[in-house]
Amino acid sequence: MRRVGIVTASDKGFHEKREDRSGEEIRRLIRELGLEVAIWEVVPDEEERIKEVLIRMTDTEGVDLVLTTGGTGLAPRDVTPEATRAVIHREVPGIPEAMRLASLRQTPYGMLSRGVAGLRGKTLIINLPGSPKAVRECLEAVLPVLPHALETMTGEFGDHGESSSKQKS
Template sequence: MWRVGIVTASDKGARGEREDRSGEEIRRLLREPDFEVSAWEVVPDEQGRIKEVLIRMADTERLDLVLTTGGTGLAPRDVTPEATRDVIGREVPGIPEAMRLASLRKTPFGMLSRGVAGLRGKTLIINLPGSPKAVRECLEAVLPVLPHALETMTGEFGDHGESLSFKRKS
């Protein structure tokens, strides 16, 4: 089972003025037995605070996957991608490319998402948009490959044969 953290970047959410529906949508989509939400935090749209939580979830809590929601747009306080780039060692550009492609199939506004994905040690961090609908579209686009990505990242998948949890359709 993969241990997951959810980080919602939202000024209003952090002040208790808005329900975290996007974080809830992530939790709903990550069904057992593959994933267990082990940590969930709502933080203000502040680069330093987002970085602090990402580092803690990766380095101290040693989560396998951290999914952020919010702060990926063009507003001045949308700084989640910058915070993520500050803490990752290597980017995984195919993940946000796939998410943007899935979004573009629904709306031209999908091209405005600035989300990134990358590795911090043995933790995969992925930025998702802030609306529940966009979270669902983007996470559904990449969810089928996440077990393989996590197995590869952690060394559970050695050779370039088939992954233990990702089987090709005949």
């Protein structure tokens, strides 16, 4: 079973002044996909703290997918994309492009999201916005490709575009 880490970047959430509804929405959607939430952390909006938890989840905890929520906007303390870019080895630009497109269908504010996605080793990291509604819209846009992405990045993808689970014997 694929293991997922959730990182909520929120000063108020970290100081328990706000409930982490966005992280909860991620957990709900991930469970529907049949994935296991192995670790979930709330960190302050600090680039170094976000980088530390991303590195620990990927390198030490060995999760297959890290989904972050929060810190992708234009506020001075919104630094999740910078932290993510600092730790990934390769970007996957189509994922945030699809999420922004899904958001733009709902609101013009979707163009203000700065979220990124990329690979660190064999872990996919995706930045999601901070509101539960935006998390749902964005994650629903990419959920259909996540199983294929996870198979591909771990080398489980078969020849000629067939996933290992669909290959003919």
